[in-house]
Amino acid sequence: MTSLDFKTLIAPENYNLANEIDKHFSEKRALIWENELGEHESISYSVLIKKANKFANGLTKLGLKKGDRVVVMTTRLIESYVIYLACLKAGIIISPSSELLKAKDLVYRLNHSEAKAIITYHRYVKEFENINESTPFLKFRIAFGQEVPNWLSMEEVMKEEPESFTTVETQKDDYAFLAYTSGTTGMPKGVVHSHGWGYAHLRIAAPKWLNISESDTVWATAAPGWQKWVWSPFLSILGSGATGYVYNGKFQPHKYLQILQDKKINVLCCTPTEYRMMAKLDDVSAFNLSHLHTAVSAGEALNREVIDVFKHHFAIQIRDGYGQTESTLLIANLNVDAEKIGSMGQPLLQEFIEIVDDNGQPIPVNQVGTIAVRKDFPALFKLYYKDSEKTNHAYRGDYFLTGDRASKDVNNYFWFQGRNDDVIISSGYTIGPFEVEDALMKHQSVKECAVVAAPDPIRGNIVKAFVVLKDGFSGTNDLIRELQQFVKSLTAPYKYPRIIQFVESLPKTDSGKIRRVDLRNSQR
Template sequence: MDLKSLIAPEHFNLASEISKHDSNKIALRWENELGETRTISYAQLITKANKLANGLTKLGLEKGDRVVIMTTRLIESYVIYLACLKAGIVISPTSELLRAKDIVYRLNHSEAKAVISYSELIKEFENISEETPFLQFKIAFGQEVPNWISLEALVENESETFSDVDTLSEDYAFLAYTSGTTGQPKGVVHSHGWGYAHLRIAASKWLNISEEDLVWATASPGWQKWVWSPFLSILGSGATGYIYHGRFNPHKYLRLLQDNKINVLCCTPTEYRMMAKLNDLSSFNLIDLHTAVSAGEALNREVIDVFKNQFNILIRDGYGQTESTLLIANLNTNENKLGSMGQPLLQEFIEVVDENGQPAPINEVGTIAIRSDFPALFKQYYKNPVTTASSYQGQYFLSGDRAMKDEDNYYWFQGRKDDVIISSGYTIGPFEVEDALMKHKAVKECAVVALPDPIRGNVVKAYVVLQEGTLGTAELTKELQGFVKNLTAPYKYPRVIEYIEALPKTDSGKIRRIELRNATIKG
């Protein structure tokens, strides 16, 4: 791929990649658990986004303002994101699973001027007790909410035309938050130009999307993966996106794939694993599915084999990070390499480096690194120049993930250099769980690590030292789990809690997580 083809024009608004498909072709097909359906054409989507962009700017939002968005799998989500891009507003995606504690940090750290939320998700915003000095506007859609601006009323009399704000390719488009091993989540800044490069790397080379395809990417709004695939890759390619607003059920998913004649599927490894465990796979016909991809964590060979043998579909694993785009993927059908991460999509930009930041020898484990001039690399960690600088070594951004490459330049995942936990595709920082646990009166100390799990990849395990006189009972375990669920996103709670007398520590007092991880694996 020619490097020049990945670099956006100097003046570039990412919304133009979607707006160029202004036609009566169906852009999105939506369905819920009750079987209710809706569709919207590209022309209708753009018209609705124009009306909202007008409403937001008249309200007082300007180019560069940050807006926290909490929504779910709805057509309105696409309208809101597109409208914000058109208006030059910086989008901060926020998962519907987050709690007030998580949300207020994002509001204040990003200095968000507004929040836009689905009406059914405003509870945690209402639970915020801390000051939010930068927040001026609270906008809700779906139904009227007291003390919130109605999005429907905001657009009611607005013009159906809007001239996209003149943004530079280097201007901020997204501010996504990603979990780390210590401290609060980091704000990852992506520019409009990042989106330009992402579309030309992930959508065409990995997802293999054409305009004729019906594409189902199951990620939920609030995650960078939703920006990657359901929003940008599908709409930027002029394809039709399928949206299912319902709970995951392996039988239901396979039935939807079959009945809707889905052509391209992007699922999490956990979803694939649970479908592969069904005993009646032969009753489903997925003949229309030409591409199936997986990302978020490593997918085991056994699941790949099940889909290959049953449906003649090769699930192609892909690797990327919030800070970048898809970097490494399986694009061919080399049977000898199944189970590997695949090869770098742009080989000159990706490397395995040693502790000195130099390319590691073949078959030696090192850190996956991305050259600093890669067009789809983040701009910075917001308000965190120290962490931004420390994440680079020489000419490379260090991913923190460990791998080795073989003589054919296939990468083989070896684990994480840091302690971040990936469970069912969710990235979980141990500090966030530990911080919640420490707020419980029974907890004296704690440490959180990943516990391997055949379905979720990993689950959160907490080692807890209790206050003197407190017993580690099954009832207390349930109480601590519920306590964490109420303080932070439910997916972060420790599914396993082990009570110990003391945590292993270094002479300087730092927790020796490696001992806990080793004990967990042997466990």
């Protein structure tokens, strides 16, 4: 894979990310939206931009100005795109917040960010009103979709405003987004991204990984409130001049495949969990996905079995990609070499991504270390907001440490091992949970699984697997022994799960990632 030239990723000194969308002003459809009730609408680039201009004018008239922070909590709606674009145009810093957050989460974000405004969908107002603590910086509460007592109406704020707006002049290093990490330990960290970050992201992810052209209809399933929504549904699609498909409904594997077929989707971006559930359907081959030329996955490593299903039934090679809230896409599996399927792929900027030891020093091939990003990578976050200690702690030498462990081979393909916290040390052996999970997923009885360390007085820790079975299979002792032998036949024998526990479901984050931390804690 040819590495990108990092010089082309550096934004001009005077730069506002909104210009990447404004340049596609035309009557072309920007978004096609529908929900699970069958309601639908669409909007052109020209109308979308005019609405954003009206809202930017309204926000400015209220008194919001460049550098102010705004907490935005919405869902998969066209208005979400209007809000984000309007804020960027006005130089307002967006703090994306998931619709699943509760009052205690929201008050922390409001006060930590010193947010001057809330912009939210009317159905989520109640959680803000459940806040009992003081929010001294908050001046404006704006809701949309329905009138809410004591809240400003987004529709009224923009109603009488002109359709033109002069985008606020910003520098490439000016803040654009303040995204909060999930905070599995301690309070969430505020990750600051600049307008220049967005410039680099668009030139890395959209053309190299998503493979988007202006003629494509693209479906990225992430919900607003997550950095992945900023990555793909918002920036990569609209910044490329493509048409985005937006489905506001619950995940159902049959429904997703039906949409891919009926809407003639060209590019799909969804989570490994969504791919796994689709791949497990008995009638997966009944769908026609001939219009789909690119399918990508991000969030956690994708199992080889799932990749093989899509390759076999649809002749589609899923492009597994890796990145973090603090960065953009860093590593992607863009190859078609069968021997490398199941790897993370190669770094898109090879001189900037490395495997390092605990001191931030690069280590030899085939040794496991931490994935690290060079400090001067153009699409790396600016800092953890108001937390210089955590910002400094994240770096070792010349590198930002991601906390994810992997090895690389002689061809510079990276092979995922797990989070630093997820890696299992048993009798002196270092075992990555993903490779054990990958082996288990190849067994005909396994629907989902997660592997963690379980304390053991002799070995320190042993490998334990939590397994969700497919319908028609029973969690017997015979099946436990069969699964253990099956893993031994596919991996080094010391890696097999000495304990297997059958469960109805696995704990997951709001974005669909398996929460191994919960499973680990259940062993204590």
